[in-house]
Amino acid sequence: MVRFFAENLIVLSLVAIVAFFGFASERFFSITTLSTLLNQLPALTVVSIGMTLVLISGAIDLSVGSVLALSAGVIGAGVVLFGLPVPIAALMGIVAGALAGLANGSLGAYLRLPIFIVTLGMLEVARGLAYLVTDSQTVYMGAKIQAFALPIDGLGMSASFMTALLLVIAFEFLLKSTVFGRQIVAVGSNESAAAVSGIDPRHVRCTVLIISGALAGLGGLMSSAYLGSADPNAGIGLELSAIAAAVIGGTSLMGGRGSVMGAFVGVLIVSVLQIGLAQIGITEPTKRVTTGAVIILAVILDRWRKT
Amino acid sequence: MTRPEPGQAPPRIAARRIGKSFATPVLRDVDLEIPAGCIHGLVGENGAGKSTLAKIIVGLERADTGSLALDGRPYRPITAAESRNAGVALCAQELSLVDDLSIAENILLYTSTSAFKRIRRRSAHEKAARALVAIGLDAGPEVRVSRLSLAEKQLVEIARALATNPRLLVLDEPTSALTAPQSDRLHAILRAEARRGVTVIYISHRLRDVLTICDRVSVLRDGQVRLTESAGALREETLIREMAGADADFDAGRRSIEGTRPVHLRVGKLRSAALPHPISFDCRRGEILGLAGLAGSGRTELLNAILCLDRRTGGSVTIRTASGATEIRNPRHAIRCGIGYVAEDRARDGIFRDRDLAFNVTIAGLGRVADRTGRVVRARETAAVSKLTADLGVTSTGIDQSIRELSGGNQQRLMLARWLHCKSRLLLLDEPTRGVDVAAKLAIHEELVRLRDSGVAVVAVSLRPDPGVVEPEARRRVSPRHVAPGGHPGGGVQ
Structure with a gap:
């Protein structure tokens, strides 16, 4: 019994939170809630996938929020200024994200600069670039891009949301069942032993940071599809939500442990809390206090679960 | 070399049945008595328990069982500060200097007894300068530790310990980074300190050093004291034999090597x-x-x-x-x-x-x-x-x-x-x-x-x-001068 609770702690917490808001607000179980949730989820989900991999490898990526905005900016500029087709512009946004990740990885993994500082610098650089490419304006793109975020007939889910779900499954598979996934865990668990086992920790960390950058780039596509415009102010503070989601999902900030599936449940918990608290009339300051407390509680429960 | 055996005076440090386990037992029923003014060598292979014993004596670790006595009084340090106040100082294998502070500040940090006392720069510098002269290190007290070489840091660490005027000085691999003249200088200092009645526990892999400088030597193996003998009666080979121990007998079935195998x-x-x-x-x-x-x-x-x-x-x-x-x-x-x-x-x-x-x-x-x-x-x-x-x-x-x-x-x-x-x-x-x-x-x-x-x-x-x-x-040795008992250590030499 205790074992069952311990092993399914986060899923049970999610159920408990949903049940709580169901009782506390009659409007909670509604189409509006669901659609708000489904619209918010994809960007945070894909960014959290990347963050989870990075954290498991023993690194951190603080630049994801800004990289998301940079990608959105590149997409906006591509579509509006250069009149590129949306798919091409979207690809450019993702590539821009991957390049930011490559810069993080080259400096942080290969040149062995502190990864915290490198990605903190990238947080500023990418944000600045996002302002530059959009001329600090929100670039309106309209229906051309919104299709990605609108529900597909007959499925009821947007392409954006399905992409996010598929990526959760794909990256959970990558992490748990492939050679590369094992290498990520090994590097985060014991870097020196990994090197002795023939794994190049620099290579693994750099690759993981590129993935994180590319996923943040995809997040930029998702958030601009949802808004119908490229907002250079998008994703401010997103890195913290992503770290929170990963940690709630059982990922260790020390590296070597975590799961993408867990991070997804973490994303759900964070998002449901946001929406639910707003619905029962909690003010923004109190919402922040509550969300922060939940993150800390998650870490305490995680420690209890381990011992 | 041998100093008089302890007469009526209680030993400077006495360890009785000290035991300590982490995952596995590290120390088992260790008994050790060292009189005042004695330089006592402690040797053993990696993992034999030397460093753990040193840490217990200075309060960085606590023994699971057994007791310590300092000059006949029960002694149970819980922190390093406590043992320092009791007159026990450690120079650990891993250097514990603060890289971003000056030599004088490092010495002050270690020797001062109150955290909120005002720092008197001049007296701190004078004290540090004296300690540096004594140890033979040619560097100003204001020099940042990060600018020193490994050997110099090691000397600062020792100078810092000596600056507390300890009764008992525990040195864990003090010469691992030192050049021969620096080691000789250190040994001369230790002998002078011993003449003043200071007791030194000297842990080292350099058996030749141990046999030269120490009055008595103990061998630790698998967490137990296997041998304690006056250094004059010991040879390097004896120490190595005791350190290695008799292995479980196993007959591999000897085979002769044919020269034809590639x-x-x-x-x-x-x-x-x-x-x-x-x-x-x-x-x-x-x-x-x-x-x-x-x-x-x-x-x-x-x-x-x-x-x-x-x-x-x-x-x-x-x-x-x-x-x-x-x-x-x-x-x-x-x-x-x-x-x-x-x-x-x-x-x-x-x-x-x-x-x-x-x-x-x-x-x-x-x-x-x-x-x-x-x-x-x-x-x-x-x-x-x-x-x-x-x-x-x-x-x-x-x-x-x-x-x-x-x-x-x-x-x-x-x-x-x-x-x-x-x-x-x-x-x-x-x-x-x-x-x-x-x-x-x-x-x-x-x-x-x-x-x-x-x-x-x-x-x-x-x-x-x-x-x-x-x-x-x-069973031949590779380059006996360097990969053989008593050989030169690999790294850190200037």
Whole structure:
């Protein structure tokens, strides 16, 4: 019994939170809630996938929020200024994200600069670039891009949301069942032993940071599809939500442990809390206090679960 | 050299039945009495418990059992500050200076008794300058520690300890980075301190130093004091014999080496920053080659240089592979060329402690259990790991058990299993049976002999090659001057 609770702690917490808001607000179980949730989820989900991999490898990526905005900016500029087709512009946004990740990885993994500082610098650089490419304006793109975020007939889910779900499954598979996934865990668990086992920790960390950058780039596509415009102010503070989601999902900030599936449940918990608290009339300051407390509680429960 | 035996006065430090366990027992019923004004040497292999005993004496660790007495009074330090106030100072193996502070500030930090006392710069500098002159270090008190060399830092650490006017000074590997003249100077200082009645516990791998400077010497092995003798009556060979202990007897079935077996590994004039003197040797197929050397003699550094874990500064390492002789380029390449490496420090360079047995065994050879797309096939992994753990007699609840729950002996079997899984044709083993139980030791020995008979080349490093395993002809020492008992330490020399 205790074992069952311990092993399914986060899923049970999610159920408990949903049940709580169901009782506390009659409007909670509604189409509006669901659609708000489904619209918010994809960007945070894909960014959290990347963050989870990075954290498991023993690194951190603080630049994801800004990289998301940079990608959105590149997409906006591509579509509006250069009149590129949306798919091409979207690809450019993702590539821009991957390049930011490559810069993080080259400096942080290969040149062995502190990864915290490198990605903190990238947080500023990418944000600045996002302002530059959009001329600090929100670039309106309209229906051309919104299709990605609108529900597909007959499925009821947007392409954006399905992409996010598929990526959760794909990256959970990558992490748990492939050679590369094992290498990520090994590097985060014991870097020196990994090197002795023939794994190049620099290579693994750099690759993981590129993935994180590319996923943040995809997040930029998702958030601009949802808004119908490229907002250079998008994703401010997103890195913290992503770290929170990963940690709630059982990922260790020390590296070597975590799961993408867990991070997804973490994303759900964070998002449901946001929406639910707003619905029962909690003010923004109190919402922040509550969300922060939940993150800390998650870490305490995680420690209890381990011992 | 010998000082008078303690008369009526109680010993400066007396340890009675000190015991300490972490995962496994580190110290068992250690009794030690050292009179005032005595320099007492403490020797033993890595992991024998020397550093732990030192830490208990200065309050950085607490003993599980037993008691300490300082000058006849019960002494139970809980913090380093407490032991310092009682007149006990430690120079630890890992330097504990604050890099970003000056020498004077470091000495002040260590010697001051109150955190909120105003710092008087001039008196602090004078005090530091005196301490530096005494130790023979030519540096101003205002110099930042980060600008000092390793040897200079070591001297500052010792000067800092002396500045507290200790009754008992514990030195853990004090000369590991010092040049010969610096060591001599330190030894002269220690003798002067001893004449003033200060007691010194001197821990070192440099047996020659220990025998020169110390009045008495104790040998620790497997957490127990095996021998305490006055230094004049001891020889290096005696110490080494006591440090190594009698190994579990095991008959490998001696075989003579035919010259026809091909050379599998050829090390030619290999050098690295930690190996200043070039080393050359060959290892043939079906041969177990023993490399004898004390800790610090360069034995681990030699293996690291072979594998390119440390940067080489010269020489070559070639290995015979299917496609002819190949020069080892990097650790990954070494594994691809069929080299397996069991590191000395299992916790640091070996195990992934939060992971299960299967993860730990297959991590270096995932290609063997994965399909072409890079997916790890569970069934293949389970089959491979189950067979290896059964062959090596690993006791566990299953291959999904976390490795940290296993005993040291079982963990070590898994380290060997990792390379059996890779079908390595050359094994480099650094102290492969250290700190493991007798059953595991025998299992590992048996496996090594079986591997040898199947044509695998094995290079095993240890203080003293196990007589049973290493063939008499192969029990030669590599470059005796450097990888042999009492040899020069590898690194850190100016």
